[in-house]
Amino acid sequence: METAEVKIVKKPSFQVTGLKWEGGFRQAAKGRIRDTIEEFIDREEEVENPTDTSRMWGLSYHTMPDGFTHYTGYEVEGEAELPDGMEAVIVPEYTYAVYSHRKGQDIGSSYARLSQWIQENGYVPFKEEDLPDYDPLPMKFELYNYENILSEVPEFDIYIPVTKK
Template sequence: MEYNIVTLPGYRGVGLKWEGAYAEVSTLKETIYHMKDRAKELEEAVDRNLQLGLSYHLRPDGFTHYSVYEVNKSQQIPKGMIEIIIPELTYLHVYHERGRDIGETYTQIYRWFKEISYIPYKDERKYYDELPVKHERYPADRDLSDPHFDILIPVVKR
Protein backbone atom coordinates (compact mmCIF):
# COMPACT_ATOMS: atom_id res chain seq x y z
CA MET A 1 0.00 0.00 0.00
CA GLU A 2 1.32 3.43 -0.90
CA TYR A 3 1.04 6.40 1.47
CA ASN A 4 1.23 9.99 0.19
CA ILE A 5 0.91 13.34 1.91
CA VAL A 6 -1.09 15.80 -0.23
CA THR A 7 -2.58 19.24 0.33
CA LEU A 8 -5.94 19.76 -1.34
CA PRO A 9 -7.87 23.01 -1.80
CA GLY A 10 -11.04 23.61 0.14
CA TYR A 11 -14.41 22.97 -1.45
CA ARG A 12 -18.14 23.10 -0.96
CA GLY A 13 -20.11 19.86 -0.72
CA VAL A 14 -23.86 19.38 -0.99
CA GLY A 15 -25.69 16.18 -0.19
CA LEU A 16 -27.20 14.10 2.59
CA LYS A 17 -26.25 13.76 6.23
CA TRP A 18 -26.47 10.53 8.25
CA GLU A 19 -25.79 10.23 11.96
CA GLY A 20 -26.00 7.03 13.93
CA ALA A 21 -24.54 4.35 16.11
CA TYR A 22 -22.22 1.68 14.78
CA ALA A 23 -25.09 -0.78 15.31
CA GLU A 24 -27.14 1.22 12.75
CA VAL A 25 -24.42 1.50 10.11
CA SER A 26 -26.36 -0.72 7.68
CA THR A 27 -28.76 2.22 7.20
CA LEU A 28 -25.85 4.39 6.05
CA LYS A 29 -25.71 2.48 2.76
CA GLU A 30 -29.29 3.59 2.06
CA THR A 31 -28.22 7.23 2.48
CA ILE A 32 -25.26 6.72 0.13
CA TYR A 33 -27.42 5.02 -2.53
CA HIS A 34 -30.11 7.70 -2.16
CA MET A 35 -27.53 10.46 -2.63
CA LYS A 36 -26.13 8.76 -5.73
CA ASP A 37 -29.66 8.72 -7.18
CA ARG A 38 -30.18 12.40 -6.31
CA ALA A 39 -26.87 13.56 -7.81
CA LYS A 40 -28.74 14.64 -10.95
CA GLU A 41 -30.32 17.43 -8.85
CA LEU A 42 -26.89 19.02 -8.45
CA GLU A 43 -26.65 21.01 -11.67
CA GLU A 44 -23.42 22.65 -10.51
CA ALA A 45 -21.65 19.44 -9.45
CA VAL A 46 -17.93 19.57 -10.22
CA ASP A 47 -17.81 15.82 -11.00
CA ARG A 48 -20.92 13.62 -10.74
CA ASN A 49 -18.66 10.58 -11.17
CA LEU A 50 -17.01 11.18 -7.78
CA GLN A 51 -19.18 10.73 -4.69
CA LEU A 52 -17.63 11.85 -1.41
CA GLY A 53 -18.08 10.25 2.00
CA LEU A 54 -17.01 12.46 4.91
CA SER A 55 -17.07 10.78 8.34
CA TYR A 56 -16.64 12.54 11.68
CA HIS A 57 -16.42 10.46 14.86
CA LEU A 58 -18.19 12.89 17.15
CA ARG A 59 -20.08 10.40 19.31
CA PRO A 60 -18.82 7.53 21.45
CA ASP A 61 -21.15 4.95 19.89
CA GLY A 62 -20.98 6.00 16.22
CA PHE A 63 -20.31 8.84 13.85
CA THR A 64 -21.71 11.50 11.52
CA HIS A 65 -21.39 10.93 7.77
CA TYR A 66 -21.94 13.32 4.89
CA SER A 67 -22.60 11.75 1.48
CA VAL A 68 -21.96 14.68 -0.86
CA TYR A 69 -20.70 15.88 -4.20
CA GLU A 70 -18.38 18.81 -4.67
CA VAL A 71 -20.33 21.71 -6.16
CA ASN A 72 -19.71 25.22 -7.46
CA LYS A 73 -20.63 28.25 -5.34
CA SER A 74 -23.74 28.93 -7.42
CA GLN A 75 -25.34 25.55 -6.61
CA GLN A 76 -28.63 25.91 -4.74
CA ILE A 77 -29.20 23.42 -1.93
CA PRO A 78 -32.00 21.04 -2.98
CA LYS A 79 -34.77 20.24 -0.50
CA GLY A 80 -33.66 17.76 2.15
CA MET A 81 -29.95 18.22 1.44
CA ILE A 82 -27.27 20.02 3.43
CA GLU A 83 -24.12 22.01 2.68
CA ILE A 84 -20.71 21.34 4.19
CA ILE A 85 -17.63 23.52 3.68
CA ILE A 86 -14.29 21.71 3.73
CA PRO A 87 -11.24 23.97 4.18
CA GLU A 88 -7.89 23.44 2.53
CA LEU A 89 -6.30 20.53 4.39
CA THR A 90 -3.24 18.33 4.26
CA TYR A 91 -4.12 14.64 4.02
CA LEU A 92 -2.67 11.21 4.19
CA HIS A 93 -3.82 9.69 0.89
CA VAL A 94 -4.22 5.91 0.54
CA TYR A 95 -5.86 4.06 -2.32
CA HIS A 96 -8.00 1.10 -1.22
CA GLU A 97 -7.86 -1.49 -4.00
CA ARG A 98 -10.69 -3.74 -5.11
CA GLY A 99 -10.25 -7.22 -3.61
CA ARG A 100 -8.71 -5.99 -0.34
CA ASP A 101 -10.34 -6.01 3.08
CA ILE A 102 -11.37 -2.47 4.10
CA GLY A 103 -10.76 -3.22 7.79
CA GLU A 104 -7.21 -4.34 7.01
CA THR A 105 -6.59 -1.17 4.97
CA TYR A 106 -7.60 0.96 7.96
CA THR A 107 -5.55 -1.22 10.34
CA GLN A 108 -2.48 -0.50 8.21
CA ILE A 109 -3.28 3.22 8.30
CA TYR A 110 -3.45 3.13 12.13
CA ARG A 111 -0.03 1.43 12.18
CA TRP A 112 1.43 3.97 9.73
CA PHE A 113 0.57 6.82 12.12
CA LYS A 114 2.65 5.20 14.86
CA GLU A 115 5.77 5.37 12.68
CA ILE A 116 5.76 8.83 11.10
CA SER A 117 5.92 12.52 11.93
CA TYR A 118 2.22 13.24 11.28
CA ILE A 119 -0.82 12.87 13.50
CA PRO A 120 -4.52 12.93 12.58
CA TYR A 121 -5.98 16.44 12.41
CA LYS A 122 -8.62 17.44 14.98
CA ASP A 123 -10.54 20.68 15.23
CA GLU A 124 -12.02 22.00 18.48
CA ARG A 125 -14.76 19.35 18.67
CA LYS A 126 -14.55 16.22 20.85
CA TYR A 127 -13.79 13.05 18.86
CA TYR A 128 -14.08 9.37 19.78
CA ASP A 129 -11.76 7.57 17.36
CA GLU A 130 -8.01 7.44 16.73
CA LEU A 131 -8.80 8.53 13.16
CA PRO A 132 -11.33 11.25 14.01
CA VAL A 133 -11.99 12.42 10.43
CA LYS A 134 -12.11 10.17 7.38
CA HIS A 135 -12.80 11.44 3.88
CA GLU A 136 -13.36 8.91 1.11
CA ARG A 137 -13.78 9.46 -2.63
CA TYR A 138 -15.83 6.84 -4.46
CA PRO A 139 -15.77 6.53 -8.27
CA ALA A 140 -19.17 6.02 -9.93
CA ASP A 141 -18.07 2.65 -11.37
CA ARG A 142 -17.31 1.07 -8.00
CA ASP A 143 -18.61 -2.37 -7.14
CA LEU A 144 -20.49 -1.82 -3.89
CA SER A 145 -19.75 -5.35 -2.68
CA ASP A 146 -16.01 -5.00 -3.42
CA PRO A 147 -15.25 -1.28 -3.69
CA HIS A 148 -12.14 0.60 -4.67
CA PHE A 149 -11.76 4.19 -3.46
CA ASP A 150 -9.44 6.90 -2.18
CA ILE A 151 -9.03 7.39 1.57
CA LEU A 152 -8.02 10.86 2.77
CA ILE A 153 -7.19 11.37 6.45
CA PRO A 154 -6.55 15.02 7.43
CA VAL A 155 -3.15 15.32 9.13
CA VAL A 156 -0.84 17.79 10.83
CA LYS A 157 2.86 17.55 11.75
CA ARG A 158 3.61 16.23 15.24
Protein backbone atom coordinates (compact mmCIF):
# COMPACT_ATOMS: atom_id res chain seq x y z
CA MET A 1 0.00 0.00 0.00
CA GLU A 2 1.28 3.43 -0.87
CA THR A 3 2.16 5.65 2.06
CA ALA A 4 0.25 8.53 0.46
CA GLU A 5 -3.02 6.71 1.13
CA VAL A 6 -2.64 7.12 4.90
CA LYS A 7 -2.07 10.42 6.67
CA ILE A 8 -0.93 10.93 10.23
CA VAL A 9 -3.03 13.70 11.77
CA LYS A 10 -3.05 15.16 15.28
CA LYS A 11 -6.53 16.33 16.27
CA PRO A 12 -7.24 18.29 19.44
CA SER A 13 -9.82 17.02 21.90
CA PHE A 14 -13.40 17.39 20.69
CA GLN A 15 -16.93 16.60 21.81
CA VAL A 16 -19.60 14.71 19.90
CA THR A 17 -23.27 14.99 20.86
CA GLY A 18 -25.41 12.20 19.52
CA LEU A 19 -27.14 8.89 19.98
CA LYS A 20 -25.63 5.74 21.46
CA TRP A 21 -26.09 2.21 20.14
CA GLU A 22 -24.63 -0.84 21.82
CA GLY A 23 -24.78 -4.40 20.57
CA GLY A 24 -23.30 -7.31 18.72
CA PHE A 25 -21.89 -7.54 15.22
CA ARG A 26 -24.96 -9.52 14.08
CA GLN A 27 -27.30 -6.76 15.25
CA ALA A 28 -25.12 -4.15 13.55
CA ALA A 29 -25.22 -6.16 10.31
CA LYS A 30 -29.02 -6.22 10.53
CA GLY A 31 -29.12 -2.42 10.36
CA ARG A 32 -29.40 -1.42 14.01
CA ILE A 33 -26.74 1.28 13.65
CA ARG A 34 -28.50 2.53 10.51
CA ASP A 35 -31.70 2.86 12.60
CA THR A 36 -29.76 4.93 15.14
CA ILE A 37 -28.35 7.16 12.39
CA GLU A 38 -31.85 7.68 10.96
CA GLU A 39 -33.16 8.59 14.42
CA PHE A 40 -30.29 11.06 14.87
CA ILE A 41 -31.04 12.66 11.50
CA ASP A 42 -34.70 13.02 12.56
CA ARG A 43 -33.56 14.80 15.74
CA GLU A 44 -30.42 16.61 14.54
CA GLU A 45 -31.92 20.09 15.02
CA GLU A 46 -31.98 19.42 18.78
CA VAL A 47 -28.16 19.46 18.93
CA GLU A 48 -26.81 22.80 20.16
CA ASN A 49 -23.61 24.39 18.80
CA PRO A 50 -22.68 21.90 16.05
CA THR A 51 -19.39 22.89 14.44
CA ASP A 52 -20.23 21.52 10.98
CA THR A 53 -23.59 19.94 10.11
CA SER A 54 -22.24 18.71 6.77
CA ARG A 55 -20.15 16.05 8.58
CA MET A 56 -21.21 13.38 11.08
CA TRP A 57 -19.08 11.20 13.32
CA GLY A 58 -19.49 7.50 13.96
CA LEU A 59 -17.42 6.58 17.04
CA SER A 60 -17.02 2.86 17.75
CA TYR A 61 -15.47 1.45 20.92
CA HIS A 62 -15.01 -2.33 21.18
CA THR A 63 -16.41 -2.85 24.66
CA MET A 64 -17.53 -6.50 24.44
CA PRO A 65 -16.21 -9.74 22.92
CA ASP A 66 -18.66 -9.86 20.02
CA GLY A 67 -19.78 -6.27 19.68
CA PHE A 68 -19.20 -2.63 20.40
CA THR A 69 -20.60 0.70 21.54
CA HIS A 70 -21.26 3.19 18.74
CA TYR A 71 -22.11 6.89 18.88
CA THR A 72 -23.54 8.80 15.92
CA GLY A 73 -23.53 12.58 16.10
CA TYR A 74 -22.18 16.02 15.43
CA GLU A 75 -18.99 17.55 16.71
CA VAL A 76 -20.05 20.44 18.95
CA GLU A 77 -18.43 23.51 20.42
CA GLY A 78 -18.61 24.71 24.02
CA GLU A 79 -21.14 23.93 26.70
CA ALA A 80 -24.56 22.87 25.53
CA GLU A 81 -27.72 21.35 26.92
CA LEU A 82 -27.91 17.65 26.07
CA PRO A 83 -31.09 16.72 24.21
CA ASP A 84 -33.22 14.01 25.84
CA GLY A 85 -31.75 10.56 25.23
CA MET A 86 -28.55 11.87 23.63
CA GLU A 87 -25.05 11.58 25.05
CA ALA A 88 -21.91 13.66 24.95
CA VAL A 89 -18.64 11.91 24.16
CA ILE A 90 -15.40 13.74 24.87
CA VAL A 91 -12.69 12.45 22.54
CA PRO A 92 -9.23 13.30 23.92
CA GLU A 93 -6.48 14.69 21.73
CA TYR A 94 -5.08 11.83 19.68
CA THR A 95 -2.72 11.24 16.81
CA TYR A 96 -4.63 9.40 14.10
CA ALA A 97 -3.82 7.25 11.12
CA VAL A 98 -6.43 8.49 8.62
CA TYR A 99 -7.53 6.57 5.54
CA SER A 100 -10.23 7.61 3.06
CA HIS A 101 -12.58 4.75 2.27
CA ARG A 102 -14.05 5.31 -1.21
CA LYS A 103 -17.20 4.11 -2.96
CA GLY A 104 -16.84 0.63 -4.31
CA GLN A 105 -14.10 -0.40 -1.88
CA ASP A 106 -14.80 -3.23 0.55
CA ILE A 107 -15.02 -1.74 4.05
CA GLY A 108 -13.31 -4.75 5.66
CA SER A 109 -10.45 -4.45 3.17
CA SER A 110 -10.09 -0.74 3.91
CA TYR A 111 -9.72 -1.50 7.62
CA ALA A 112 -7.29 -4.36 6.92
CA ARG A 113 -5.15 -2.12 4.70
CA LEU A 114 -5.08 0.63 7.31
CA SER A 115 -4.24 -1.86 10.06
CA GLN A 116 -1.38 -3.26 7.96
CA TRP A 117 -0.08 0.25 7.24
CA ILE A 118 -0.11 1.07 10.98
CA GLN A 119 1.97 -2.06 11.75
CA GLU A 120 4.42 -1.50 8.88
CA ASN A 121 5.07 2.14 9.72
CA GLY A 122 6.06 1.98 13.36
CA TYR A 123 2.70 2.65 15.00
CA VAL A 124 0.34 0.71 17.22
CA PRO A 125 -3.37 1.39 17.75
CA PHE A 126 -3.89 3.44 20.88
CA LYS A 127 -5.94 1.67 23.54
CA GLU A 128 -7.62 3.42 26.43
CA GLU A 129 -6.77 1.72 29.74
CA ASP A 130 -10.37 0.74 30.50
CA LEU A 131 -11.00 -0.73 27.03
CA PRO A 132 -10.64 -4.54 26.92
CA ASP A 133 -8.55 -6.35 24.27
CA TYR A 134 -11.45 -7.49 22.11
CA ASP A 135 -10.29 -6.06 18.79
CA PRO A 136 -6.89 -5.19 17.27
CA LEU A 137 -8.37 -1.75 16.47
CA PRO A 138 -10.18 -1.02 19.75
CA MET A 139 -11.39 2.43 18.65
CA LYS A 140 -12.64 3.11 15.14
CA PHE A 141 -13.86 6.57 14.28
CA GLU A 142 -15.53 7.34 10.96
CA LEU A 143 -16.24 10.82 9.61
CA TYR A 144 -18.97 10.97 6.97
CA ASN A 145 -20.22 13.69 4.69
CA TYR A 146 -23.82 14.20 5.74
CA GLU A 147 -25.38 13.41 2.35
CA ASN A 148 -23.44 10.13 2.19
CA ILE A 149 -23.95 8.60 5.64
CA LEU A 150 -26.93 6.41 4.68
CA SER A 151 -25.60 5.42 1.26
CA GLU A 152 -25.46 1.72 0.43
CA VAL A 153 -21.92 2.40 -0.90
CA PRO A 154 -20.60 4.99 1.56
CA GLU A 155 -17.46 7.08 1.45
CA PHE A 156 -15.92 8.17 4.72
CA ASP A 157 -12.63 8.89 6.45
CA ILE A 158 -11.43 6.30 8.96
CA TYR A 159 -9.60 7.72 11.98
CA ILE A 160 -7.65 5.21 14.11
CA PRO A 161 -5.95 6.64 17.23
CA VAL A 162 -2.28 5.54 17.17
CA THR A 163 0.96 5.90 19.08
CA LYS A 164 4.54 5.28 18.00
CA LYS A 165 5.91 1.82 18.89
